[in-house]
Amino acid sequence: xxxxxxxxxxxxxxxxxxxxxxxxxxxxxxxxxxxxxxxxxxxxxxxxxxxxxxxxxxxxxxxxxxxxxxxxxxxxxxxxxxxxxxxxxxxxxxxxxxxxxxxxxxxxxxxxxxxxxxxxxxxxxxxxxxxxxxxxxxxxxxxxxxxxxxxxxxxxxxxxxxxxxxxxxxxxxxxxxxxxxxxxxxxxxxxxxxxxxxxxxxxxxxxxxxxxxxxxxxxxxxxxxxxxxxxxxxxxxxxxxxxxxxxxxxxxxxxxxxxxxxxxxxxxxxxxxxxxxxxxxxxxxxxxxxxxxxxxxxxxxxxxxxxxxxxxxxxxxxxxxxxxxxxxxxxxxxxxxxxxxxxxxxxxxxxxxxxxxxxxxxxxxxxxxxxxxxxxxxxxxxxxxxxxxxxxxxxxxxxxxxxxxxxxxxxxxxxxxxxxxxxxxxxxxxxxxxxxxxxxxxxxxxxxxxxxxxxxxxxxxxxxxxxxxxxxxxxxxxxxxxxxxxxxxxxxxxxxxxxxxxxxxxxxxxxxxxxxxxxxxxxxxxxxxxxxxxxxxxxxxxxxxxxxxxxxxxxxxxxxxxxxxxxxxxxxxxxxxxxxxxxxxxxxxxxxxxxxxxxxxxxxxxxxxxxxxxxxxxxxxxxxxxxxxxxxxxxxxxxxxxxxxxxxxxxxxxxxxxxxxxxxxxxxxxxxxxxxxxxxxxxxxxxxxxxxxxxxxxxxxxxxxxxxxxxxxxxxxxxxxxxxxxxxxxx
DNA sequence: TTTTGATAACTTTTT
DNA sequence: GTTATCAAAA
Numbered sequence: 025x026x027x028x029x030x031x032x033x034x035x036x037x038x039x040x041x042x043x044x045x046x047x048x049x050x051x052x053x054x055x056x057x058x059x060x061x062x063x064x065x066x067x068x069x070x071x072x073x074x075x076x077x078x079x080x081x082x083x084x085x086x087x088x089x090x091x092x093x094x095x096x097x098x099x100x101x102x103x104x105x106x107x108x109x110x111x112x113x114x115x116x117x118x119x120x121x122x123x124x125x126x127x128x129x130x131x132x133x134x135x136x137x138x139x140x141x142x143x144x145x146x147x148x149x150x151x152x153x154x155x156x157x158x159x160x161x162x163x164x165x166x167x168x169x170x171x172x173x174x175x176x177x178x179x180x181x182x183x184x185x186x187x188x189x190x191x192x193x194x195x196x197x198x199x200x201x202x203x204x205x206x207x208x209x210x211x212x213x214x215x216x217x218x219x220x221x222x223x224x225x226x227x228x229x230x231x232x233x234x235x236x237x238x239x240x241x242x243x244x245x246x247x248x249x250x251x252x253x254x255x256x257x258x259x260x261x262x263x264x265x266x267x268x269x270x271x272x273x274x275x276x277x278x279x280x281x282x283x284x285x286x287x288x289x290x291x292x293x294x295x296x297x298x299x300x301x302x303x304x305x306x307x308x309x310x311x312x313x314x315x316x317x318x319x320x321x322x323x324x325x326x327x328x329x330x331x332x333x334x335x336x337x338x339x340x341x342x343x344x345x346x347x348x349x350x351x352x353x354x355x356x357x358x359x360x361x362x363x364x365x366x367x368x369x370x371x372x373x374x375x376x377x378x379x380x381x382x383x384x385x386x387x388x389x390x391x392x393x394x395x396x397x398x399x400x401x402x403x404x405x406x407x408x409x410x411x412x413x414x415x416x417x418x419x420x421x422x423x424x425x426x427x428x429x430x431x432x433x434x435x436x437x438x439x440x441x442x443x444x445x446x447x448x449x450x451x452x453x454x455x456x457x458x459x460x461x462x463x464x465x466x467x468x469x470x471x472x473x474x475x476x477x478x479x480x481x482x483x484x485x486x487x488x489x490x491x492x493x494x495x496x497x498x499x500x501x502x503x504x505x506x507x508x509x510x511x512x513x514x515x516x517x518x519x520x521x522x523x524x525x526x527x528x529x530x531x532x533x534x535x536x537x538x539x540x541x542x543x544x545x546x547x548x549x550x551x552x553x554x555x556x557x558x559x560x561x562x563x564x565x566x567x568x569x570x571x572x573x574x575x576x577x578x579x580x581x582x583x584x585x586x587x588x589x590x591x592x593x594x595x596x597x598x599x600x601x602x603x604x605x606x607x608x609x610x611x612x613x614x615x616x617x618x619x620x621x622x623x624x625x626x627x628x629x630x631x632x633x634x635x636x637x638x639x640x641x642x643x644x645x646x647x648x649x650x651x652x653x654x655x656x657x658x659x660x661x662x663x664x665x666x667x668x669x670x671x672x673x674x675x676x677x678x679x680x681x682x683x684x685x686x687x688x689x690x691x692x693x694x695x696x697x698x699x700x701x702x703x704x705x706x707x708x709x710x711x712x713x714x715x716x717x718x719x720x721x722x723x724x725x726x727x728x729x730x731x732x733x734x735x736x737x738x739x740x741x742x743x744x745x746x747x748x749x750x751x752x753x754x755x
Numbered sequence: 756t757t758t759t760g761a762t763a764a765c766t767t768t769t770t
Numbered sequence: 771g772t773t774a775t776c777a778a779a780a
Contacts, residue, residue: 082770109770110770111770136769157763157764160765167770171770213769213770214770216770217770248770250770277768278768278769278770280767280769281768281769281770379767379768380766380767380768381766381767381768382766382767402769436756436757439756439757441756442756443756443757444756445756475756478756585770587769587770588769588770589769589770603767603768604768605767605768605769606768624767625767627766627767627768628767629767639768640767643768665766666765666766
């Protein structure tokens with residue numbers, strides 16, 4: 025937009041409406057973030073105290089950006105307003121009431137990896153042999169339950185009422201898992217929201233305190249809120265009723281994570297007299313891009329009709345290209361990117377989106393080969409790397425003696441004679457005395473079945489952790505983290521290993537990067553910068569004005585709440601490679617949307633479920649609408665997955681976008697309403713096999729995954745093929 | 756106890 | 771094709 029401070033009439037209405045609940049239905053690229061920023065700024069300019077405004081965003085990065093932009097419009101205001109993700113907001117509130125919640129002052133926030141270990145332990149403890157490989161499944165079931173505000177007890181009741189044995193098993197695992205979690209004085213992601221709701225429900229005084237406090241409430245990406253977040257929003261808004269939610273039902277892509285589109289669809293009945301503002305003027309994309317995306321999304325049923333329009337010039341048409349395989353797809357993408365560079369695009373103007381992280385590899389290779397600067401966002405999360413987690417675990421274990429989860433992680437890293445046998449002996453002792461692992465370690469002399477070496481190792485570790493805790497008192501986060509790496513011998517240990525193993529050398533680099541990240545955190549403070557007197561522009565955080573210097577605890581929390589999307593840096597001069605999910609909320613002049621194949625995008629698991637297919641379609645819509653000027657859709661005829669070659673038909677979304685004619689068979693449309701994603705076959709149909717040539721289907725047997733066809737090939741051979749694996753395509 | 760090698764599981768998306 | 775996990779050897 026020409027003038028960043030001008031607003032169109034609908035935007036202005038959304039910014040200035042002061043009559044209570046407000047729903048802003050904001051299509052892709054219609055200036056949704058602008059509206060929120062301007063609304064917050066104008067509230068502040070009208071005299072609202074910034075610290076009585078709460079704005080909830082989807083990622084920490086978005087929160088940062090919003091703070092910065094509000095500050096530019098209402099100097100000082102952005103720094104004081106509460107701008108957080110739901111999880112960061114919950115963590116902040118829970119910390120100030122840790123005591124009454126029976127939580128340690130420095131409770132740990134556990135991530136998915138920690139959850140998985142804990143669930144695996146719980147499963148083992150319950151002797152559920154058959155379930156031992158399903159830890160991830162249980163983690164997600166438990167997480168979903170928490171999103172829906174079902175604690176372990178409620179879940180057990182619910183499972184019993186359903187008379188569902190598998191749910192009852194989940195309930196048992198949930199219960200043991202939760203006990204372990206509490207014993208470690210920790211919360212997982214779901215707990216942050218669940219405990220906040222419990223706090224509000226259980227303590228009227230605290231609830232009213234916050235209801236009174238937040239005079240104005242804004243929630244971004246409301247279509248992707250889960251039940252817990254919905255309840256939090258509703259609770260906080262019930263006093264002043266100044267709630268503004270912004271979102272787009274067509275961009276709801278997180279139902280698998282517990283989000284309910286109905287939260288936004290039912291806003292008007294939830295808040296009678298709610299004002300609804302629709303933003304339909306798109307400032308981002310060319311008409312060609314917009315039309316293709318609209319054609320796709322219109323195939324979803326039961327959506328709120330809305331039509332985006334733009335006054336932007338036509339622009340080049342959306343391109344579609346089919347390639348032989350995923351390597352060709354990547355090479356073509358790199359070639360096209362190089363061409364755009366020649367045309368004057370900068371690498372940071374371009375993005376490659378894919379459905380699954382596994383697809384990133386071929387693009388990395390192709391871009392490296394073509395010497396185009398690029399960056400994969402989020403495939404292996406930085407804070408989930410082993411060495412980084414180990415370093416953080418040391419800090420957590422030192423700070424929180426109850427944190428058995430972190431302690432067990434680093435018990436023998438680097439090796440100190442506390443191997444598997446010793447660990448089991450210590451854990452057995454801890455269990456017997458119903459104490460934390462740390463206490464067993466402290467009383468290693470009383471623990472049976474320990475070798476002298478193990479006893480010595482235990483004593484050293486206890487000493488080390490105590491020493492670290494004492495040192496943390498006087499150190500900033502960066503020095504504290506450095507102390508961890510030095511004093512634990514972790515650094516020296518890796519250095520030794522790195523001599524013979526380049527992978528270990530890479531680990532050292534990651535730890536160096538961790539130290540950089542802590543330093544950066546320390547400098548920017550991670551917390552709100554002090555209010556600046558006049559200029560809204562970049563200001564040096566005034567250290568003296570802060571209530572307390574940043575400490576390692578704060579860094580640990582920020583690291584735990586870090587999201588993948590937060591790793592994206594718009595200023596980096598490189599092509600961005602990311603999943604479509606991560607692309608939500610971003611925009612790029614040129615976008616390559618790749619892997620548009622049946623079975624991959626939409627992904628094959630949507631076979632049976634029309635709702636999931638609609639979510640895939642929304643995901644595709646999100647991907648397409650990120651593009652401002654150029655949009656290229658790519659798909660590969662064959663693709664190697666798991667080392668096995670699959671041949672895929674072009675995605676139905678390409679047909680739906682009106683970009684290539686439907687195939688003669690009309691196969692894609694016929695499947696559009698949930699038939700198997702695999703090729704639809706019938707007897708008599710002509711097919712092609714890369715090895716055996718063309719032939720005719722003479723018989724069909726089995727069904728679903730086991731669907732087999734007998735093909736009489738023109739060569740004379742007759743073969744029975746499992747449709748799932750056979751690289752057959754219609755001839 | 757630690758390192759090494761084999762095996763099985765994994766891939767949909769993540770706050 | 772890769773990575774995490776588990777058993778046997780040093």
